[in-house]
Amino acid sequence: MKRAIPYILFALFIFLLPVLMPGSYWIHVLVIIGTYVIAATGIDLLVGFAGQLSLCQASFFTLGAYSSAVLVTRYHFDHLAAMVAGVVSTAIVAYVVGAPVLRLKGYYLAIATLGVGLIIQSLLVSLAEYTGGPDGFRDIAPLKVAGFIFKSDVEYYYLIWIIAMLVLLVTRNIVNSRVGRAMLAIRGDDVAAASMGIDIAKYKIQAFIISAVYASLAGSLYAHSNSFISPQLADLSNSVEMIIIVVLGGIRTIFGVLIGTAIMKSIPELLESFLDYQMAITGIILILLLLYMPKGLLGIIRQINARRAP
C-alpha cells in the first residue's frame, strides 16, 4: 500500500492541474506532453528493457495519426473504429517489418529502423491522393466517442492523461512480469537468454509491436486534438527525440518518461522568442545530458534513494 502513495499523489496532481491553472496555454502543452508520454513509454519498453534500438517510433506515430485522419475524413469511419483500425494496421506493419529487422543488431538495427521510418514517411508523402502529400492533412474533426465530442483542451487533457496513466501502469506490469524479465535477459545477453530457453525472436517482436501500438494510439489522439498533421511528424529528429525523452527521464524507469517528455516538450515553448537559437540550444542540452547524466533524472533520484536505504 505504501508503495502506491506516490502514484496516487501524482494522479491527484494531474487531475487538479487544470483546476489550478484554468484557461492557461500550458494546458494545451500538457495535452501534447501526455500524447508523447504514451509514445515514448513504448520506447522505454523496447529500447530500455528489450535493448532493441528503434529509430522509427515517430513513423508509427504518424501512421496512427494518418489512419485516423484519412478514415474519419474520407471514409466517414466511426472515430473509435478508425483509431482501432490504425492501431491494428500499425501492429501488422510492425510485425511484418520487425520479423526480419529485429534479427539485426547494433548499428545495423539502427540504420535498418531508420530506413523503415524514412520509407513510411516517403510513402505518406507520395500517396498524396489520400494523405494530402507534403502539405499535410487539415481540419480533422474533433474526437467523438459515443456522442460526446471532445472540444476544449481541458477535455482532451483528461482523456489523454487517463490513457497515458493506464499505458504507464500496463507497461509497469509488463516489465514486472515473466515477459519483462525475459526482455531484460535478452538485453543483457541474448545468447545466454536463448540458451536459458527464452524465445528471443518472440519477445523482441512483442516489444516492437507493443511499442508501435502505443505510438499509433498516441498518433490518433494527436490527429484529433491537433486537427492538423503533416508527414514532418515522422522526421527522424522526432524518433530521436523519443529516445532522448527516455534517456533524459531515466532509461528503464518507465515513469521517468513523464519527466523526460515534460522537459523536451517545454523547451520549444520556453525558447519561443529565441527561435533561431532553438536548434543549437536543443543540441547542446542533449550533448550535456548524455555526457554528464546518462542515467537520467529519475535514474539519479532512484540511485540516491537506494544509497540512503540500508
Add this chain to the structure above:
Amino acid sequence: MENYQLSLAVQFIFAGLTSGSIYALVALGFNMIYNVTRVVNLAQGEFLMLGAMTMISLHAGLKLPMPVALVLSTIIVGCIGVVFDRFIIRPLKKPTLLLLILLTLGASTFLKGVALLIWGKSPYSAPTFVEMKSISFLGASFSPQILWVIGTVVVTSCSLWFFFEKTFIGKAMRACAENPRAASLMGIDVKNFVTISFFLGGAIGGLGGMMIAPISFMVYDGGTMMGLKGFAAAVLGGVGSYPGAVIGGIVLGLLENLATGYISSFFKDTIAFLALLLILFIKPSGLMKRTED
C-alpha cells in the same frame, strides 16, 4: 528516338556517379573514424555541410582564390572534427552504442543549429573549380565538376587504403581500435591517433561538401540526408571497408538516380534504404565485409 533514350540513360548514370561519389566520401570519412575509434559518427553529413559553407564563405565573402579556400576549409573542418572528438566524444565515460548514436545525433543537431545562426536559412552555391564548358558525351551533357568529384573519391579511397593496409603508422592506427589498451602498451600513442582520425574524418567529409557545392545548393540542414545515405553506403559496403565504402556509395547513387528517373520520384530518398534493408536481410555483414570479424 533511340539516341534520346541512350543520352537519357547516360545522363542518369553520370548523375548517379556524382551523387554516389558524394555518398562514398561520407562513407569513407565514417569508416576512417570507425576504424580507429569504433565510434559510429552520425554527424558525418554535417561535416559535409560545414565544408561547403566554409569554402563558399571564404571564396565569396573573403574573396580568397578558390584553391586557397579549398585547402583552408578542408583544414578548418578537420579541426572541427578534432574539437568534436575532444569535447563531445572523449568526455563520454562508458561509451555504449546507444549513447554514441544519440550523442553524435545530438552533435548533428548542434552543428546544424550553429550553421543556422551563421548562415541563416538561405541556400548557397559556389562556382565550378575550373571554368569550362559543360562536357558532352553521347548526347548527354554535364558539368565538368563531375570529374573533380570522381577524382577526389579515387584519390581519397586509394590513399586511405594504401595508408591503412600498407604503412606501419596505418597499421598502428588500426590497432587502436582492435584493442586500445594493448596498443598503448606496445608504445602506440592512442590518443594522438584518435585525434588524427577525427581530423581526417572531418576533412574528408568537408571535402565531399566542397566538391558538390558548385553542382547543388547547400543549406544549413542540407548535409543530414546525404550523411544518412553515406552511412547507408558504409553499411551496404560493410562497415570499416574502404573499397566497400566506394562500391556502396556508387551502387546507391546509381540505384537512386536510375530508379528516380525511370520509375518514380518516390524512390529518391527511399531506394538507398530499400536496397540496404534487402542486403541486410540476405547478408547482414554487408557486401565487402572481411570474414574475420
